[in-house]
Amino acid sequence: MTGKLYLVALPIGNLEDVTIRAIRILRSVDGILAEDTRTTKRVLDRYRVETPFFSSLFQGGERQRIGWLLDALRAGKDLALVSDAGTPLISDPGYPLVREAITEGVPVIPIPGPSAVIAGLIASGMPPDRFCFEGAVPRKAGERRALFERLRGEPRTTVLFESPHRLIPTIRDLAELLPDRPITVARELTKRHEEFLRGSPAEVLEALDSRDRVRGECVLVLAGSAAAFEPDRERVREVLNLLRETGLTHKAIVRVLVAGFGLNRNAAYALVHGADEPSD
Numbered sequence: 001m002t003g004k005l006y007l008v009a010l011p012i013g014n015l016e017d018v019t020i021r022a023i024r025i026l027r028s029v030d031g032i033l034a035e036d037t038r039t040t041k042r043v044l045d046r047y048r049v050e051t052p053f054f055s056s057l058f059q060g061g062e063r064q065r066i067g068w069l070l071d072a073l074r075a076g077k078d079l080a081l082v083s084d085a086g087t088p089l090i091s092d093p094g095y096p097l098v099r100e101a102i103t104e105g106v107p108v109i110p111i112p113g114p115s116a117v118i119a120g121l122i123a124s125g126m127p128p129d130r131f132c133f134e135g136a137v138p139r140k141a142g143e144r145r146a147l148f149e150r151l152r153g154e155p156r157t158t159v160l161f162e163s164p165h166r167l168i169p170t171i172r173d174l175a176e177l178l179p180d181r182p183i184t185v186a187r188e189l190t191k192r193h194e195e196f197l198r199g200s201p202a203e204v205l206e207a208l209d210s211r212d213r214v215r216g217e218c219v220l221v222l223a224g225s226a227a228a229f230e231p232d233r234e235r236v237r238e239v240l241n242l243l244r245e246t247g248l249t250h251k252a253i254v255r256v257l258v259a260g261f262g263l264n265r266n267a268a269y270a271l272v273h274g275a276d277e278p279s280d
Contacts, residue, residue, distance in 0.1 A: 003030070003073045005101045006080040007094070009087040009113025013190035015046050017114045023047050025111055030077040033057045033069070035093055039084045054079055062093045066100055073106045080111075087115045091135050091161055116189055117159050120219030124157070124184035125198055127224065129265070131157040137170050137220065144170060148177045151222065158222040164214040171208060174222070175201035182223040188216035236261055240271065 006025050011017040026032065026044065031054025034040040044051070054072070055065055073079060083092035101108050121128050134151075137160050138144045151158055162170055167185065174183060178201065185197040185204055193216065197204045208214060236257065243253045250272050257268040 001076055002104075002106055003075070003077040003079065004107045004109055005073060005098070006078070006109050006111055007088045007098070008080045008082050008111040009115065010040070010043050010082050010085060011190065012085045012114045012116045012119065013188065013194075015043060017190060018043060018047065019111070019113050022111050022113055023049065026051055026080055026082075028078070029080040030054070031072075031079050033079055033081045033094075033097075035082070035084045040082055051080075057081065057093050057097065063096055066097050069097060070100060070104055070106070073101060074104065085114075085116070087113065090115060090117060090133075114190070116161070116186075116217075116219050119189050120184070120186035120221055121157065121159050123186060123196060124221035126157040126182070126184065126221050128157065130155070130224075131159060133159045136161045136163075137166065139166065141169070141173070145173055145177060148173055151225075152178065153225050155224045157224050160220045160222070162218045162220045164216055164218060167214050167218050167220075168205070168208050170220070171201050171205045175205050178222070181225070184221040186219040186221065187214070189219060191216070232261075236271070 006029060008022050008025055009019075010022065026047075026049045029051055032040065032044075032051055033055050034053055035056065035058050037053045037056055040053075043049075054077075055069065057065060069079070081088050081094050081097065083089075083094070086092075088094045089098065098108055117133050121131055132154065134147065138147055164187075171183070171185075174181070180200070182199065183201055183204055185195075185208075187193075187195045187197070197207050199207075239260070240253065240257070243256060248256075250269075253272050254265065254268045257271065258265055261268075
């Protein structure tokens with residue numbers, strides 16, 4: 001019988017955030033695949049997990065290990081994949097292994113838990129109902145600015161990771177390219193010095209410029225473009241009338257308008273129930 005590959009989320013800072021199920025799985029598997037065994041050992045020692053490390057799985061070196069890891073899974077070994085912090089695969093190694101495991105018929109089982117993406121998003125004050133994750137902000141200035149240009153018309157809240165060493169140049173670019181888009185910088189999430197800086201790029205930049213240095217990994221949350229939510233009113237009316245003729249329920253029509261035109265749910269509901277015009 002083939003083994004199982006567990007994807008186990010670990011704390012992003014505060015070690016108390018590990019789940020009971022995560023501890024049970026880590027204790028029961030045959031081996032642990034860690035991005036950095038030294039970092040993971042802190043969590044294992046805290047909860048007296050004595051399962052041995054089966055392999056490291058770091059960026060750039062994981063593909064060379066996939067073959068013999070699959071052999072171990074086929075031979076019946078249960079393995080747990082963890083990252084240094086948070087949920088595996090989210091801007092961390094592991095996707096090639098998961099993809100190949102699924103192709104080979106190996107059960108892949110997620111063990112949900114902490115995620116810096118979700119923690120930063122829900123405390124940002126930005127709309128969380130529709131969002132995208134863009135990973136780490138590019139290191140090179142030209143690539144970084146190109147990304148922000150692409151996000152100019154993005155209607156969804158955008159979540160990014162940024163290094164403390166590059167945070168100020170990144171905010172400067174946002175102040176120049178997207179000055180009217182509110183942002184939140186979530187720093188040191190779940191740790192003792194957790195902090196949220198909210199406001200326009202210029203306001204956040206002013207707060208950061210007064211510091212000698214920025215410490216701690218950062219989650220950057222960028223509000224969606226308000227202009228991108230402006231629907232074609234005549235087109236919305238036309239589609240709404242067609243949907244009514246099909247006999248769809250009001251609830252189903254609301255879902256179509258939200259998904260198709262970017263209307264928020266309250267605006268779509270009001271429109272379906274007789275409001276004169278769509279609004280954002």
